[in-house]
Amino acid sequence: MQKHAVKLSVFCGVSVDGFLARPDHALDFLHTGEQVPHGFEEFYGSVDVVVIGRKTFEVVLTFEKWFYGKKPVVVLSSRALDFSSVKGGVVEQMSGAPAEIVGLLKARGFKHAYIDGGVTIQRFLAAGLIDRLVITRVPVLIGEGIPLFGAVPRDIRLRHVATRAYEGGLVQSEYEVGATLPMSGSPIPDAE
Numbered sequence: 205m206q207k208h209a210v211k212l213s214v215f216c217g218v219s220v221d222g223f224l225a226r227p228d229h230a231l232d233f234l235h236t237g238e239q240v241p242h243g244f245e246e247f248y249g250s251v252d253v254v255v256i257g258r259k260t261f262e263v264v265l266t267f268e269k270w271f272y273g274k275k276p277v278v279v280l281s282s283r284a285l286d287f288s289s290v291k292g293g294v295v296e297q298m299s300g301a302p303a304e305i306v307g308l309l310k311a312r313g314f315k316h317a318y319i320d321g322g323v324t325i326q327r328f329l330a331a332g333l334i335d336r337l338v339i340t341r342v343p344v345l346i347g348e349g350i351p352l353f354g355a356v357p358r359d360i361r362l363r364h365v366a367t368r369a370y371e372g373g374l375v376q377s378e379y380e381v382g383a384t385l386p387m388s389g390s391p392i393p394d395a396e
């Protein structure tokens with residue numbers, strides 16, 4: 205069930221101990237073992253805008269080539285950003301509460317946003333705005349790093365959609381983000 209006019213999805217890779225990146229932002233551990241297609245291309249084709257946090261943007265800028273092609277990219281930051289080094293991409297900045305960002309995306313006519321970056325995902329999750337999580341676990345423990353998840357204001361109930369295991373040990377689980385539970389544990393209905 206989609207919560208808003210704009211669907212918000214997460215599609216990310218993590219170590220089995222839940223890290224998106226090493227403390228220094230290195231992503232090398234994601235590529236341990238055999239690389240097999242695990243649905244990213246299909247997912248990427250289904251989104252019409254990418255929304256990333258400023259720290260993810262800074263890492264992406266170090267890649268040889270602009271990672272997102274011609275797909276519109278929104279970088280979230282509370283500070284002024286310089287996009288002059290983005291060659292060939294379509295990038296703009298937004299800032300504000302997650303609900304305000306969704307309002308801006310809706311006003312722009314976007315239908316399906318790919319939300320990325322740890323803190324960024326956590327803020328949208330806490331605001332109850334993420335519709336779908338696709339998490340691919342890479343078979344490695346790295347001990348420390350930048351976590352995918354963090355503190356939540358209340359339990360966030362997930363509906364398991366599917367788990368897929370790939371050659372080489374990737375395990376991908378897909379969830380719909382559903383009703384929230386207050387800390388007492390008594391269920392409350394999902395706000396429509």
Ligand SMILES: NC(=O)c1ccc[n+]([C@@H]2O[C@H](COP(=O)([O-])OP(=O)(O)OC[C@H]3O[C@@H](n4cnc5c(N)ncnc54)[C@H](OP(=O)(O)O)[C@@H]3O)[C@@H](O)[C@H]2O)c1
Binds near residue numbers: 223230282300
């Ligand atoms: N493994 C994977 O699949 C994967 C995927 C994505 C990212 N990563 C890695 O994760 C790391 C980055 O994650 P992270 O948790 O450190 O940070 P992040 O989410 O990429 O960026 C956090 C920053 O985004 C800005 N921000 C987020 N929400 C905002 C909002 N609503 N309004 C205004 N600004 C907002 C803030 O920037 P300001 O401080 O400028 O205000 C905040 O400090 C990088 O190493 C990246 O490579 C890995």
